[in-house]
Amino acid sequence: MAAATPSNPPPLLADPPPGSGTRARIRHAAARLFARRGYAGTGLKQVATDASAPFGSIYHFFPGGKDALAEDMIRTTGPQFMALVLGLLEERDDPVDAVVHAFDSAARDLVASGYADGCPVATMALDVVDTNETLRGAAADVFAEWIDGGTAWFSRHVSPDRARDLASAMVMLVEGAFLLGRTSRDPEPLRAAGRSMATLLAAAR
Amino acid sequence: MAAATPSNPPPLLADPPPGSGTRARIRHAAARLFARRGYAGTGLKQVATDASAPFGSIYHFFPGGKDALAEDMIRTTGPQFMALVLGLLEERDDPVDAVVHAFDSAARDLVASGYADGCPVATMALDVVDTNETLRGAAADVFAEWIDGGTAWFSRHVSPDRARDLASAMVMLVEGAFLLGRTSRDPEPLRAAGRSMATLLAAAR
DNA sequence: GTCTATAAGGAGATAGAC
DNA sequence: GTCTATCTCCTTATAGAC
Structure with a gap:
């Protein structure tokens, strides 16, 4: 069964829907900043500003402070990202096509x-x-x-x-491709990673 | 020609030789801290402490401050790491053996x-x-x-x-494997990456 | 050149008014 | 519950003694 999910899922870190509560806006701004700038590089003042929330609200909703907020983000956005990728894989019937897609x-x-x-967790993982x-x-989990x-x-x-070696290779290629792609501002590493992954899958069948 | 390099090269970030000058000790401590903790996560006070150097010496040798020091580290340790990997590849005659090795x-x-x-540059690259x-x-270069x-x-x-797709795959697999290996405290991702790289090379011949 | 003391600003965290 | 003001600590950077 293919095409079980919509073909244009919303980006993981898009703007939060209007009317979201303070807590939701804080979580969203934190997820985006932590993912882009890492743990040490993200300031809670900036999180509050981006979330249009008062600074104190962060500690109201996350009494554990920066650590609690960051762990929540890792454990929330991690599964979201996997769901997004698995959804994309379901959009093609042939497995090699699915990987390239x-x-x-x-x-x-x-x-x-x-x-x-x-990747929503890699920058923070290396940082901490x-x-x-x-x-x-949390990142290891x-x-x-x-x-x-x-x-x-x-x-x-x-x-x-x-299957396990293929899954490991896929995660590593995704992470390496995001690192190269973001650093070089070039989408080519992700396409090259897709070609390599297709080769690995074809060789394993 | 194989075995052109010693089979146990010194680790890239080992302790500096005794008697090194202040500048060398600062560069060494900075390379290690930036690589392990990233740009924002590394404090210049810590660099000075680890280098057994006075704080002001950092600005004596690197008038450009933290940015100049970080760029120097990226452009220095990057080529060193490539030389280390190329040296390892020369230690085996068969290319598939060389990659796995x-x-x-x-x-x-x-x-x-x-x-x-x-990787000596990946943590900083994602950080900045x-x-x-x-x-x-600098990291893109x-x-x-x-x-x-x-x-x-x-x-x-x-x-x-x-060859170009293989080289891209190798860099991405190395980076992804270091990310997973460090985060999970497990060497298995690097070995799995070696197996996948061997498969890709064999498929391309 | 080597090293210390301090400046100026930003961080995380908290207390308490409303 | 929402929001503001402040506290304390740590950061980068600089000035200047030796």
């Missing part, structure tokens, strides 16, 4: 965001891996779930042990 | 550093890509050189157009 779609979204929005054990663990989810998807087309 | 060696180094040292155009450009260097190496074994 997902990477091409990611390339378009990256350009559309002005090369700002790639050496200094914040709680947030490192997210990546593990992605690989499990990817393994399940690839298992529909190849043997389980091969 | 390089990833296995990277996996060992990652574990040996306590999962602290992966949205906020500092100069440093973003480094990645472009890596892909050019990798394309030249793969061109010894496959056609030029295929």
Whole structure:
């Protein structure tokens, strides 16, 4: 069954719907800033400003402060991103077509965001891996779930042990491609990653 | 020709040789902290402390301040890392063996550093890509050189157009594997990346 | 040249008015 | 609950003693 999801899902970090509550606006602004600038590079004052919320409201809704807000963002946007990718994969019947389509779609979204929005957790993960054990663990949980989810998807087309290596490769290629694409302001790495992923999948069948 | 380089090159961010000058110690401490904690997450006070140097010496040797120091680190450690990888690739005659060997060696180094040292520029690149155009450009230059260097190496074994996709895939897999490996404190992503890279190279020959 | 003290500003966090 | 003012600490950067 293909095309189970709409072919133009909203970007993960688009503006929040008008009329959203203060808490929702704070979460949205925080997700965007943390994803783009990392943990240390994001100031709570900026979060409040972007959310059009008073500074104190952050501590009203997130008594744990910056750490609690960041962990919430990692654990929320991580699964959202996986759902988005799995949705894209369902839009094509042939698995090789599906993989290439997902990477091409990611390339378009990256350009559309002005090369700002790639992986919602990678920037924060690298930022905190050496200094914040709680947030490192949260990011590790997210990546593990992605690989499990990817393994399940690839298992529909190849043997389980091969499926796991394919899922790992897919996550790594996505992350590497977002890093190169954002840094070079070029969508080509994502398309190249899609071609490589298609080759790997074809070789495993 | 194989084994052109020693089989145990010193880690990129090992301690500086005793008797190093103040400038060298500052550059070394900065390279390590920027690589591990990113740009915003690294304080110049910490750099001075780690370098056993007075705070003011940073501005004596780097009048441009934090930005100048960070750009120097990106442009210095980037080529060093490529040289290290190319050296590892020369230690095996068969190209598929060489690729697997390089990833296995990277996996060992990652574990040996306590999962602290992966790519010397990726953390900073993601940290600054949205906020500092100069440093973003420096990181983009480094990645472009890596892909050019990798394309030249793969061109010894496959056609030029295929060599470029292989080089891109290698950089992306390395970066993704370092991200997953550091975050999960697990060397397995680097080994999985090596297996995928071997598959891609074999498929391209 | 090496090093210290301080300036000026921004950070996270809190207290309390409304 | 919403919002403001402030507290304390830490940052980059500089001035100037030695």
